[in-house]
Amino acid sequence: MTFSLSEKSVLVTGGTGSFGRKFVEKVLKYDVKKVIVFSRDELKQYEMAQEYKDPRIRFFIGDVRDKERLYRAFDGVDYVIHAAAMKQVPACEYNPFEAVKTNIYGAQNIIEAAIDRGVKRVVALSTDKAAAPINLYGATKLASDKLFVAANSYVGEKDTRFAVVRYGNVVGSRGSVVPFFKKLAATGKLPITDERMTRFWITLDQGVQFVIDSLARMRGGEIFVPKIPSMKVMDLAKAISPKAEIEIIGIRPGEKLHETMITEDDARHTVEFDNYYVIIPEFPWCPQEYVKQGKNLPEGFKYTSDTNTEWLTIEKLRTLLEEM
Numbered sequence: 001m002t003f004s005l006s007e008k009s010v011l012v013t014g015g016t017g018s019f020g021r022k023f024v025e026k027v028l029k030y031d032v033k034k035v036i037v038f039s040r041d042e043l044k045q046y047e048m049a050q051e052y053k054d055p056r057i058r059f060f061i062g063d064v065r066d067k068e069r070l071y072r073a074f075d076g077v078d079y080v081i082h083a084a085a086m087k088q089v090p091a092c093e094y095n096p097f098e099a100v101k102t103n104i105y106g107a108q109n110i111i112e113a114a115i116d117r118g119v120k121r122v123v124a125l126s127t128d129k130a131a132a133p134i135n136l137y138g139a140t141k142l143a144s145d146k147l148f149v150a151a152n153s154y155v156g157e158k159d160t161r162f163a164v165v166r167y168g169n170v171v172g173s174r175g176s177v178v179p180f181f182k183k184l185a186a187t188g189k190l191p192i193t194d195e196r197m198t199r200f201w202i203t204l205d206q207g208v209q210f211v212i213d214s215l216a217r218m219r220g221g222e223i224f225v226p227k228i229p230s231m232k233v234m235d236l237a238k239a240i241s242p243k244a245e246i247e248i249i250g251i252r253p254g255e256k257l258h259e260t261m262i263t264e265d266d267a268r269h270t271v272e273f274d275n276y277y278v279i280i281p282e283f284p285w286c287p288q289e290y291v292k293q294g295k296n297l298p299e300g301f302k303y304t305s306d307t308n309t310e311w312l313t314i315e316k317l318r319t320l321l322e323e324m
């Protein structure tokens with residue numbers, strides 16, 4: 001499968017979110033035919049249209065729960081980036097079936113519409129919370145990941161291929177801890193759920209570029225995992241407000257001390273490259289070239305935020321935040 005963005009139509013679900021906006025900004029630098037922003041919020045689409053005057057952008061109101069609307073939106077589309085999701089952990093815990101309808105049923109709708117409309121490639125965004133999940137958000141995204149990987153089994157004679165990108169917390173995205181801490185910094189007190197907590201971190205720009213790179217290299221069925229640094233939440237608090245009083249409030253329902261992106265069991269069919277890992281699907285059609293080109297991981301390997309080899313210090317965190 002050859003890959004090029006030149007003269008291609010690209011659609012991004014959840015296109016008015018943090019990822020979607022940055023993706024549109026970056027992909028417009030390529031010689032694309034058009035970029036379709038698919039989302040539910042008409043106000044956000046209006047505001048985005050005022051910011052981006054490029055005639056190649058199309059705005060499409062719709063919900064991934066609505067299969068018929070996806071069939072219409074995918075007409076003539078070459079590549080789909082699926083970023084729409086319910087992702088706030090407390091909201092998913094309190095509204096569980098709403099999360100199921102968006103994150104699982106929505107994923108299946110994307111798959112069926114993509115196959116039937118002849119979309120060439122689909123990359124679905126996942127999360128570190130999908131690996132060994134303990135909350136509903138992670139569980140629904142794990143189910144979504146499984147759906148997208150298995151979808152390659154029943155495309156038949158069609159050329160449609162599906163892959164997944166999994167990464168950790170995005171610096172400064174809406175609803176993340178950075179804007180929350182910045183807002184509270186003026187009070188002189190920052191709430192921390194547990195002083196031992198660690199998280200994977202990636203910038204929005206890095207996340208978008210990794211998705212574009214994965215779109216280019218995918219063969220179908222892979223879960224791509226970037227090598228990214230970890231940070232201690234205590235260090236983040238000190239980077240944002242060095243003199244703030246830290247209030248330990250306890251771990252919230254569905255929250256982990258440390259995050260995982262590759263479990264020990266997944267690692268047995270994962271290969272390593274310089275800047276990323278690829279979890280290989282356990283199906284007969286899996287892309288064997290990755291097995292030959294990548295490096296197998298040692299027995300007992302797992303990729304977790306507390307055992308990472310790369311860390312963001314307080315100084316690095318402060319520099320990163322200044323660049324936002």
